[in-house]
Amino acid sequence: MLEVRDLHASVNGHAILKGVDLAVKKGEVHAIMGPNGSGKSTLAHVLAGRPGYEVTRGEVLYRGRDLLTMSPEERAREGVFLAFQYPVEIAGVSNVYFLKAAVNAVRKHRGQPELDAIDFLGLVKEKAKVVDMDESLVKRPVNEGFSGGEKKRNEIFQMAVLDPSLAILDETDSGLDIDALRTVANGVNQLRSPERAMVLVTHYQRLLDYIVPDVVHVLVDGRIVKSGGKDLALELEKKGYEWLEAPAGPR
C-alpha cells in the first residue's frame, strides 16, 4: 500500500526528515512514535502533500504509484486521508456541504455518480454513528466553535464518510480526555479493515491501549531508529525515548 524510501524533507529550509523508510501493507495498522520535534507530524503532512513541505530526497510509492507528484486533492481522491492534529476552523462553510463537495469530488474521480442530497444525508447519518457525532455539529461551520474532542471526532467522521485506503492519523489522541479518547479509538477500530492501511502518529502510548497496532516504529531526529511489535510501545512508555536518541548509525 505505502512504501517510503529514504525520505528527506525540509520545512522553511530546515531539514526535518533525514531518511525515513517505511512499508505499510493493506490491512495493517502502524504506529509512529517519537519525542517532540522528531518529525512525526512532518511525515504525516508530507504524505498528504502540504505545500511548503519540501521533499529533498527519496520517494514514496502509494499502491505502486509515485505519491509525491500528486497534488493534495489527487492524493485524497486516490484514497489518502490525513486526520489533522489541529483541524482547521473554516467560518462560513458548513460541515455537511463541505463534506458533500469532498465526497462528490472523490466519487467523480472514481467514475462514480455524484450523490444527491438525500443519499448523502443518509450516508452522513450512518457515519455519524461511528464516532457518536452529534448531528447538530454536522450542520455547523467546519470545526468552528467545536471543542477539542468534537474536532477530533469530526476528523474521524470525515474519514468514515470518505472511506480512504490509507488513513494517516496525526496525534488524534492529543488533548482528549479518556471518554473522548475511547470514542475516537472505537471509531477508528470500526474503520479497520483488511482493505485499509492506517498510520497512527502519536506521542503517547495511551492511544495504543485502545487501537492495537501491528507494527510500532520509533522516529527520532527524522529517522526511524527502531521498529517492533506492539510491545515496543510499552517499552517506550517505561523507558522513555532517551535510550534510542543516539542515532542508530551512519546513513
Place this chain on the structure above:
Amino acid sequence: MSAATQAPAFPAEVAHWRDEYESFRAGLRAEEPEWVRGLRAAGIRAFEEAGFPTTRLEDWRHTSVSAIARTRFARPSPSIARPVRGRPLEGRQLVFVNGRYAPELSSAPAPEGVQVRSLREVLDRQPELVQPYLDRQASGPGRPFVALNSAFLDDGACISVAANAVVTDPIQIAFLSASGTDGPTASHPRVLIVAGRGSQATVVESYDGAAGAVYLTNAVTEVALEDGAILDHYRVQRESATAFHVGSLCVTQGRASRFTSHAIALGASLSRLDLRQVFAGEGGECVLDGLFLAGDSQHTDIHTWVDHAQPHCTTRELYKGIVDGRARGVFVGRILVRAGAQKTDAIQTNKNLILSREALVDSLPQLEILADDVKCKHGSTTGQLDPLALFYLRSRGIGEEAARALLTYAFASEVVQRIGVEALRADLTEHLQRRLPGPPEIKEATV
C-alpha cells in the same frame, strides 16, 4: 479643515458646476419657499469654497476624485429619463431614473403607518413637513459632495414612519441611471428617512445603472431615529462599472433607538461612501455591516464616523472587503467616544481579502476615547486566503480552484447571511456567485 484657506483645486471644473447650477436654478418653479432656495445657494457657495477634495486632505488621502472633477457632467434632460433596465428589486417600490421620480415605473409602497413620497412632491405641496429635517445633519465643513448635492436639491425620496408603527415589509427605493446621448450626466438624489418614536421599519436603498453608462451619482441620505425607533437600513450600490458613485449616509439616533446599516458596494469605477452616525440620546444601539467587492481597476472607499456623544450606547461594526485584479479598497473607520459617554461598548472590525498580487486595501480603524469607563475594541486584518484552510479543503479531495472559491465565498457570507431581506440576500448571493472566481456548484456549500 484647512482647505478653505487655499485656492480650491480644479477652478475651471468648479466653475462648470456654477454654470450648471445657474441653469438648473433658472428652470425651477418660482413659488418654492425661500429656505429651499437658500439651502441650494448655501450648497453651491460651500462647494465653490471647498472645491473638489484633493488627496492632500486627510479624509481623501486614499481616494482621488480627479476623474470626477475632470468630467463635464451635465444634468440629465427629462427626455432620457426612461427605464434603463428592469426594476432592480421585487415588490412595491419608488423608482427614480437619473435622480428623478419615475411614477410610471413605481408602485409606491403604502404599508400602514408609513408615508413614502418623492421629495419633489413634498417640496411642491408640503415643504413644511421636511423643513425640520432636511440638511440638519448632512452639511458640514469638508463635505463638498454633500454641498454639491444640496446645490442641486430637486428630487429623491421621503420616508416617514409614524410613531409606534411596525412596518414589516421592506420599504424600497431604487435609483437607476443611464447616460444621455450628449455625454455623461450627474444626479444628486436626496433621501430623507424619519423613523418616528417607537417605530420599526426596514428601508432598502439601491443604486443601479445601465451597463457602460458614464454618470455620477452623488447621493445624500439623512436618517433621523426618534426615541426608541428601530430601523434596518440597506444600501446596495450596483452602479455600472464605468460610473462614479459618491454617497453620504448621515444618521442621528435618539434615546434607546436601534439602527442597523448594511452597506454593500459592488459597482462603479470609483465609489465612496461616508457614513456619519451620532448618538444624540442615551442607550442607543448601532450595528454597521458592510461588504465591498472590487475587481479590475475599481476603487471602493468607505469612511465611517461613529460619534458616541451619549453614555450607555453600543456599536458593532463589521466591514469586509474583497479585492481582485488591480482594484483598491479603502476602509477608514473612526469611533469617537466623547467625555461623559460612559459605559460605551464599541467593537469595530474590518477584514479584507486580497485575491491578486496587484490589488490593495488600506485599512485604518481608529478609536478616540475621551471617557474612562468604556469597553472598546477594534481590529483589522488584511490578507490572502489562509493557506492552512486551503490545504485542509484540498486534503479532503476538493480541487484548489474550488477550495479558493469556497473560502472566498465563505468570507463574504458572514455579511451576506446577516441580511434579513430574503430577496436581497438571494440577489446578492447570485451576484457573488457570478463575480467571484470558481465553479458555481461549490458555492452552495457555504452557510
